[in-house]
Amino acid sequence: MSRLLGRALWSLGGFALFLVLWYAVALAGVFPPGQLPRPDEILSTLVERFRDRGLLLDVRLSVLRVLIGVAVGCALALPVGFLLAWYRPLRLMFDPLISFFRALPPIALIPLVIVYLGIGEQARLSILIYAAFFSSVVVIYEGIAATDEIYIRAARSMGASQLELFTRVVVPLAVPQVLVGVRVALGVCWATLVAAELIAAQRGLGATIQDAAGFFQIEMVYGGVVLIGLSALVMDRLLALVMKRAVRWQERVGG
């Protein structure tokens, strides 16, 4: 417990140092007046926005979009990943195609999506699902394909059927790698979300930043950036907690 507290203190220390540097730069007048707000100005802007302008709705919308994108994208990536890992011909056939789509930044597809799906919620979610699917599917199938043959053999020599092999050996062994895939998808979805909202949304953190920039409200631009960073960080930490519990059995103890 005290070790946990120690770690929390160290990471708070990092943030504190960053804030001090920020104050120093802001107060030293490195930038022309009005271009670099102080942290407390950003904070009071955020407080005011939360109170009077429904900023919480934007945060919730963005978080919800990311959650849906990751959930649907990974839910699709999971069976596809298993199929690719299980059937070599499928893998040989689709691996290059998947690599192509994965290498393609989802943001590049936004104009196309707007053509076909307009600028509604559907369009944004499709982009996010696309991003989550292609960023996680490779991680998931590589993890499953790396399943150690020895466990399969051990189970077969005890009489396991194909279905039992799958549900009782392959799936549990794949859990850690699947979670890694989800984590990658989460990161990619946040990056993509902001771009998607910058272009085509009325609400959401990306849209808030875009609006604020349009009115030269530099404090709110910074405020939006901070909120995006915080939301992404919190979600990533929560997932890291889940992973830590789910992979307790692994030999290699991660940091």
Next chain:
Amino acid sequence: MAGTKIEFDDIRIGFGKGSDRKEVLDGVSFSIEDGEFVSVLGPSGCGKSTLLTMAAGFLKPDSGRLVVDGKPVTGPDRDRGVVFQQYAIFPWMSVRKNIAFGLTLRANRRSRSEIDASVDRYIELMGLGGFENALPKQLSGGMRQRVAIARAYATDPSVLLMDEPFGALDAQTRGFMQELLHDANQEERRTAMFITHSVEEAIFLSHRVVVLTGRPTTVHEVVDVPVPMPRTAESRTSSQFIELRRHLEEVMRSMTTFTAAGAPQ
């Protein structure tokens, strides 16, 4: 019921194609009788694991006949329990769940109480009491192989196939594990094929020892172990034991020099 349990008849196999082709087993024949504990001894790389993998049903010989319980081997089967050289117990399951695993499969489905009784029995037999809920990563190598052996016994196979299960253990643990396995099998009376490259281990555990040559591999000789059963730590110092050990060590040494002097590996 006496009779032949496992029969290898003129087994041949090689790996690779063209100039990379490597003949490994070059007509290996021997058999294991019901209730017998037989060790297969041979220099490293001669194809011991390959033989066992075939008996387990994971690999087909290029030619030859492999019969277990009167039936040609066509694939893995719950009648043949396997203990692997690498630690093959499931890392995400506790000791208890590992041992129970086979019994929860449809092929050997038992009632909850039967499973519990069986698992308790093998935990006791392999000296795993107190570690029921431990995860494999918390166990030493010796403990892991005890779990693997308990798991293999639990599904009640008619033969037990073990591939150098103690190969990675230190000498002291190794000696202890040999005694533990011997005592366990004195109670269980399973027909067993045990792979090893340790002369001491082969003699201590077995009724008979099959000695293989270096590649291309054939059976060099089959020796009866004249040391009375059940064996104890003292058996190792009996004159028959020491004499046979001297003989087999000499054979192993001559084979190693032969291989080293022969074609490059």
